[in-house]
Amino acid sequence: MTAAEPATLDDAATAAYAHLFQGLAAPTRLVLLQHLASGEHRVRDLVEHIGFAQSTVSKHLAFLLECRLVAVRPDGRSSWYSLAEPVLLGSLIASAEALLDATGTRRVLCSHLRHPVAAAPDVTAAPVAAAPGTGEG
Numbered sequence: 001m002t003a004a005e006p007a008t009l010d011d012a013a014t015a016a017y018a019h020l021f022q023g024l025a026a027p028t029r030l031v032l033l034q035h036l037a038s039g040e041h042r043v044r045d046l047v048e049h050i051g052f053a054q055s056t057v058s059k060h061l062a063f064l065l066e067c068r069l070v071a072v073r074p075d076g077r078s079s080w081y082s083l084a085e086p087v088l089l090g091s092l093i094a095s096a097e098a099l100l101d102a103t104g105t106r107r108v109l110c111s112h113l114r115h116p117v118a119a120a121p122d123v124t125a126a127p128v129a130a131a132p133g134t135g136e137g
Contacts, residue, residue, distance in 0.1 A: 023067030024092075028052065029060045030109065033083065036070060037090075037113040040080040089113070 023029060035041060035049055046057045061081055064070040071084040083089055093113050100107055 020067055020069075023064055023069050024096075026060065026063075028056065029064055032057065032060055032064065033069065033089070034110045034113050036081060036083050037086065037110070040073070040082045042078050042080055046081075 031050055032046060035046055041049070043054060043057050043061065046052075046061075047054050050057065061070060065072060068084055069089065070081050073080045073082070090113065093109055097108055
């Protein structure tokens with residue numbers, strides 16, 4: 001018998017998955033995603049709804065853009081943020097809830113994150129910028 005060969009790990013895939021899960025790892029980013037699940041918001045709207053500083057909201061939106069979890073739509077001097085892939089994110093959140101439940105932690109994020117409002121077609125088709133501004137004017 002031969003010993004099983006060790007699995008070959010794909011470093012690029014591992015880094016991509018880690019970056020995606022980093023996007024979901026911060027409570028502030030989860031709060032932003034929950035708000036964006038109800039539809040497009042500007043930074044100023046999110047600041048008013050959540051009560052975080054504009055710099056905090058902008059910093060976390062920039063990371064979510066980098067992870068490609070959110071999309072941005074410029075509109076004059078404003079920028080509107082939305083979920084980049086609302087259906088897929090909803091599926092991921094539902095899977096996470098099932099995993100938490102199976103491991104003894106029964107927690108559910110807001111229901112509209114599991115069933116988010118679909119983004120406008122021009123938002124999801126647009127390329128994602130790597131380093132957005134605050135969108136405030």
